[in-house]
Amino acid sequence: MAALDRSLVSSMPIFAGLGPQQIDEALADARSVRFPKGSPVFEQGHEATSFFVLLHGHLQVVKLTPAGQQVVVRYVTPGEMFGIAVQMGRPTYPATATAVVDSLALVWPSSAWPDLVSRVPALAASALQTVGSRLNEAHQRVVEMSTEEVERRVAHALLRLVKQAGRKVETGIQIDFPITRQDVAEMTGTTLHTVSRILSAWEDQGLVEGGRQKIVVKDPHRLFALAERG
Amino acid sequence: MAALDRSLVSSMPIFAGLGPQQIDEALADARSVRFPKGSPVFEQGHEATSFFVLLHGHLQVVKLTPAGQQVVVRYVTPGEMFGIAVQMGRPTYPATATAVVDSLALVWPSSAWPDLVSRVPALAASALQTVGSRLNEAHQRVVEMSTEEVERRVAHALLRLVKQAGRKVETGIQIDFPITRQDVAEMTGTTLHTVSRILSAWEDQGLVEGGRQKIVVKDPHRLFALAERG
């Protein structure tokens, strides 16, 4: 089991640069847990009792506003660390993570972190880099929302999804999990109606191919041009 | 000199929980540098050769888009660590930091970080928390830009400025550095025209008091109500 996990894990950036025995040490406190499609991994406001590394599947991370509106913060892809609220000094999770397909994650108790870091100091640097790259994405998104109109924001969001969760199919590259127009709207700060109109227009131009909870990008290059030049 | 710095620094969250000798150790590699109003501390895209702690003053951190539009990422207030790109695994600064008033900062060479962390492990946790809280702010901003109309975004931005850089004056609380309508627009993803209209309306209602590069919040409570309830 540990050996299986080690092979699953050794190629992941978080564990990059660790020796086999360090990986085993890190894995000692962890257990792997299955999260069926639709089930919550953790919920906004709850005590941050665990942190995670996703092994397989995809999670949607959502923030709920006081007024009840949702914003999709990001999607978690295999290899990523997540739920590291405590490490950042917050006692509760700042968002809700839900499995959008059947998923598998390594789970550590938050209390294991200090000990883990002292035994494997490189983990602290790993965590810092993880959070740093996430900060960068967030800032990028702020810049996009400040300076780009909706269509380009949707284009950027789609390209990001393609990079993170693209799977080759006959007609192009498909987002590898069920995703609705509403989801895309919540990623880009617009409404499902506007997203629907945009995707319809793109479909007419042969850029993408729609479907129920499905998006296939047929011409990534042209989509990229649209996102950049406008 | 070191003693002076230590007293300046010991109350700052980044150095919280460090003993006096640990603080001295951390300060050993640092020098303090003055940045006159208007001068750049570091620039977007340049090699991240240093990281910093602000001792006095205020910095504006700006991201420039390929199309030449600016977005104000945040303002740095005394006690904050900044320019920690290398620690997050990026070779260059992702934004430009400029002193908006005469400022003073501690400067470390980036190369000193690994050694520093090994001698003062608590710094790694400090840095992680700093980046974590910044990530939180960025996400908060994404949520606001996704769900709130301009007026409430401006209200939130003003309240944040008041908290970070508010100074009591007779008529209320003034932002303690020169700030233009354009700056506020670049913080909230709108135009200086819209900001000007909003501030004018608020001034008529006795909420704020305007002026050239000046904003005084006369009634923070009412502004807060406006930001929250809408």
Next chain:
DNA sequence: CGGCCGATTGATAATTGTCAACCCTAGTGG
């Protein structure tokens, strides 16, 4: 097979950006 969730599309309204003109004042330099 039926119901429901997701998607599409039209008509309309509202917010906010754009363009333009103008004012004001702080600071500069003669």
Next chain:
DNA sequence: CCACTAGGGTTGACAATTATCAATCGGCCG
């Protein structure tokens, strides 16, 4: 010391994007 100027601010008119409201369609899952 005063005049001038440039940068910051204000305001109006108009346009455009995008949200809102409403109706309808269609295909999947139970």
